[in-house]
Amino acid sequence: MSSFLYHVGRFSFRHKWWVLGAWIAALAAVFALIGALNPKFAQDFEMPGTDGGTAMEQMQDYFPAITEQQNEATTNIVIGAKDGLAGHSEEINALVTDLRALPEVTDPDKVANPVDVAQAMPQLAGSVLGDDGRVGLISLHQSIDRMDITVDDKDALVSVLDKHRGDGLQVEAMGGVMEGMETGGKSELIGFAIAFVIMIVAFGALIAAFIPLLTGIVGVGLTIGLLTLSAEFMSINQTATAIVMMLGIAVSIDYALFIVSRYRTERARGGDPADAAGRAVGTAGTAVVFAGLTVVIAVAALMVIGIPLITQMGMGAAVAVVVAVLGALTLIPALLGAFGRFAFSPRIPWIKHAAPGDDSETLGTRFGRSVVKRPIPFIAGSLIVLIVAAIPVSGMKLGMDMVTDDQVAAQELMAEGFGEGIGGELFVVMHTDDGTVDAAANSAVEGIKKLDGVVAPQSLTWTGNGTADPANPNIGADSAMIVVTPVSSPSSDATHELMEKIRGLASTTEAQGAELHVGGQTAIMSDLSAKLDSALIPYIAVVVGLAFLIMIGVFRSLWVPLIGTLGFVFSVLATFGITTWIFSDGALGLIEHTKPMLSFLPIFLVGVVFGLAMDYQVFLVTRMREEFIHGMNAKDAIVAGFKHGSRVVTSAAIIMISVFAAFMMAPDTTAKMMGFALAVAVFFDAFLIRMIVVPAVLALLGDRAWRLPKWLDKLVLDFDIEGSKVRDRGLHTEQQEVVEVG
Template identity: 65%
Template sequence: MASYLFALGRFSFRHKWAVIAAWLVALIAVAGLVGTLQPKFAKDFSLPGTDSGIATEQVQDYFPQVMQQQERASTSILVAAEGGLQNHTAQLEALAEDLRTLPDVIDPQTVVSPLVVAAAQPALAPTVVGDNGRVGLIQVRQNIEMLDLTVENKDELLTILEENSRDGLQVEATGSLMQVMEPGGAAELIGFAVAFVVMIVAFGALIAAFIPLVTAIVGVSITIMLLNLSAEVLSINESATAIVTMLGIAVSIDYALFIVSRYRAELRRGGAPEDAAGRAVGTAGSAVVFAGLTVIIAVVALVVIGIPIITQMGAGAGVAVLIAVLAALTLIPALLGAFGRFAFVPKIPWIKHAEESETSDTLGTRVGRTVVKWPIPFIVLGLLALAGAAIPATKLELGLSLTSEAEAPAQELLSRGFGEGINGPLLVVVHDEDGQIKVAADETVRHIAGLGDVANAAALTWTGNEGGQNGNTALIIVTPESSPSSQATHQLMEQIRAFAPTVEERGAELHVGGQTAIMSDLSQKLDDALIPYLVVVVGLAFLIMIGVFRSLWVPLVGTLGFIFSVLATFGITVAIFQEGWLGLITQTQPIISFLPIFLIGVVFGLAMDYQVFLVTRMREEYIHGLSAKEAIVAGYRHGARVVTSAAIIMISVFAAFMLSPETTAKMMGFALAAAVFFDAFVIRMLVVPAVIALLGDRAWGLPRWLDRFVINFDIEGEAVRHRGLEEPDDTKTPVPAN
């Protein structure tokens, strides 16, 4: 493979303008399609094939008016006053008048003070005034599809809230208008800025630091636009874009960093620049290919779970990594060819060059010598630190909030005034394909009314589809007393589902839907899929690592280290987001339901990235004559600075997404940043080399029977190591291990 990559890198360098033009044409073409079609991302969340998914489909089929209402903008305005709302009558009427000025309000005459509704219709009073008259609710519905709402619409509402929230009256909002996504870009810009600074330090030159940013911008732009285009024919959830963006930026910059660093080292060895580019792609590019392949396997394998949003995230992330690999192998050498001898200028005089001589004593070599000399303390202390960080994971609670952090105050008032369950009603659908539904629906209502944890059980009723009570489908909206994530609500849902056999005796079927039911089914699917997913991902990646390192011990140590780093990540994420440690999060919440399994996939892929980039250099030095311990120190010399720079860049890109108002992006960004920190700096830079030092020569061998079956991928690039050089430079100056 190294020979093919050498030819690809050399070709891209020599035909630089054609390669750059091809990438630009691809970028412009995809942008043109997006501009022409203008596809829109979905905001809904469903689980096809599950009980809740069937209920959702039946609501769509038999109660289209309900689905149409759900697709239209609907915003809840919560008002609160500790002294009672009756002391703010004029303010509430002024607020209602302002709300009626919002665009396309449906039935403006219904947008009035909750006190007016309670006085005119006493039966509705408990639904609009709660907490002994201290909390009120105003519902604003607009004849605008949620996907068509703009930031200007949201700003208009926020202005109304701010102007009316005074003199002891608190005004908050939750719903469609509050969920409009602000224009992105801040997190990406911060990530790019930090990456640029780190690469200046890594290369000591401005232009070389700029090149990886170009590939990242081009690659991520193409990926996001392709994901956008797929929304034209598929229901792509908007939340999928956040993880694709952050992962795409991080791996694009990292892979480019490795190629450019190796190119610089190859230039110093001599020969023509195009040959140096070929050797860089043939050696470091081989590591990029296998590292990228591992990440792609890890994220694309998420499709085995069968949850649309996770499948979309995994597939999108896989495309992002694939494009990052292709850009590193072709666009990077083309850009290096375009800049030519100016690639590593202007130099920053006070910054040392990344590639030191074979005898220089760098910080990396000093760390390497220390790890080799005292491996056991590094192993014990590193693993104990990660085990300590993992302790809070024992309190892990899973959930999925579809509301933004800005909605948290309104959600709190909604719960306080009207009960916790109002945030998560259950949609019970009773359907009989061939007959009338009245008998089965009445029995179901009586059964549910007799269960515990049902709010307003006496008022429980059912709505028929077209044809009234002669229709074949009934919809029962059940509001629990408990919160959507509570065990009591889950038990209520299961008790309702347990009535399905009785309904079947009437020739009908019963299903329970709604977001609360969807979250419960989601948790079950995740539990069922976890073991098969781990078997697929870890199994395939382990086989790839055996071929890459031609060793059993190195892949095994790397995989076990991953378990420690991911558990530590779970622990610190629970501590910050769920338990509220350090006060970094004002609104604590359960961990997003799909974060654990998605984090396992992504972190495993990234972990193997650093395993490949650092340890392959150690193996390269070992097979070229150095002892096992000397090879580790030499690997630190050539790889520590680059891997450290890559890890800092990736941590910065991920951490920058904590600035996002979207909870999913915030939590994902933090968890991924923590995972890279634990895995790169503790496991890959300290624990793994320490274990390899203990194993010595045994670390780099395969059993004779297995060696015959393992393909030689030549990831060290032995076949191209001396291409374009007059004389091989195999002579090495041994690096003392002690």
């Protein structure tokens, strides 16, 4: 492979304008097709194979009007006054007037003062007034699709709430337009800016720092374009682009850093620049290919979960990695050829770098030598930190509490007045293909009334889809819906237990000829959590197992893959532990509104961080093995690997930590949790596992670390990841000139 990649790098360097033109043409073609076809992302969230998913499908089929209404923004305006709302009628009427004036309000007359509603229709008093008249509910329905809610819609409502909040009247809101989020892009821009600064420090030159950044922009742009274009031919949810952007930036810059750094070293050795580019791609590029392969496995394996959205994320991320690898192998040498002798200029005078051929000690060399000399204290210190950080993982609870911080006050006021389950209703959907659903629906209602944890069970009734008598849709209905409000909060164990008990009634209704399913957002989130919980261990097993096999071939060693995968497990457990401690336990008082760890975060984190971890493993350890098989003893090879690889790995890790940490500046706890967990995971894995534990254990093992059992050595192909076959290619012609580039 190294010989093939050598020719790829050399060709791309020499025929730079053809290669650059091909990348530009690919971008232009993709975006021209997007403009012509105008593909649309899917707006629905599918959960096939779950009871909640089946319920939602049947709601769409048999109750389309209700489903359409649920797909539009309905915001619950919650108002409260300790001295009772009756004394604040004037302020509430003014609030109602401004709410009716908001855009797209469906039926302004239904936006009413809850005190007036309770007086005019006493039968509805319990649904609009609670806590002895101290809490009220105003329902605001706007004809805005929930998937089309913008931050402007939210800001318009918030400004109305702020205007009327005060003088003893509390005004809050939850759901509906309060779910509007800012469009992506800010964190990516911050990431690119931070990456540029760090690469300037890494290379000490502006153009060298700009080349990986340009590659990242082109790679991510092409990937997003391909993903958008594919939405024309298959169902793709726009949410899937999130992980694509995040991982695409990460690997594009990581791989480009590695190639440019190696080119700088090879250029300093002398010879033709095209040969130097070929050697850089033939050596570092081989490592990039196998690093990319492990990342593709990590993200493509998300398909085992069986959730379409996560499958789309995984496949999109896999495409991003493939594009990043192709960019590193072709676009990088083409750009190096285009910039020529200016690739490592202009120099930044206050950033000092040793020349690539300089044998003087660097910080990486000194640190590597310290680890090699005292491996046991370094291993013990790192593992103590990781184990202590992992202790809280025993109390980790997963959930889907997606209530943002700016809705918490409304949630608490709603619970105070109407119970915690308001807004988290369970939708029981029944259908029969044989006659009417009456008997089964009545049986289900009676069964639910007997269950604990249901708000106002005696008032439960069912609604049918009959068309014979518009005034009574229950007549002739073959489908029925029962709306059940739990006493407990949507994310609580009690609500989950209630949902399962209702599903347990299906055996009774089936005997009466009707199937029964439980849906709604609460049920969907519960099913999602259960499915993610059950998939986590198989997912980790698939990813780690396949990556372990690949790394046996890459490093021709059993110890290196074993140390790398076990180290990853330590870093992940430590990340889960400290995230639980901070965000769920509320340690140090850093988080005002604690919540369980998001159900999708563990799998999301494993997929992203495992890929990055294997990048760092390959980049750092490959150079160690390269020096070992070319004559250095095991310990000196480790130090040499630090000298040549530590700067790249450190730069790449700091870039990703900074990008992920940028999410912590968001006002919402959910975004903070994701940013914190990802940043901490990269820190633990890159700096404690890859930079300390792995080389320290390799130092203890000595030559044994690089040996395979004889029987296995015969079976494993020689991938030549170190590029031994091309290491000195192009350096033996006459009058080679050593060129200073650093």
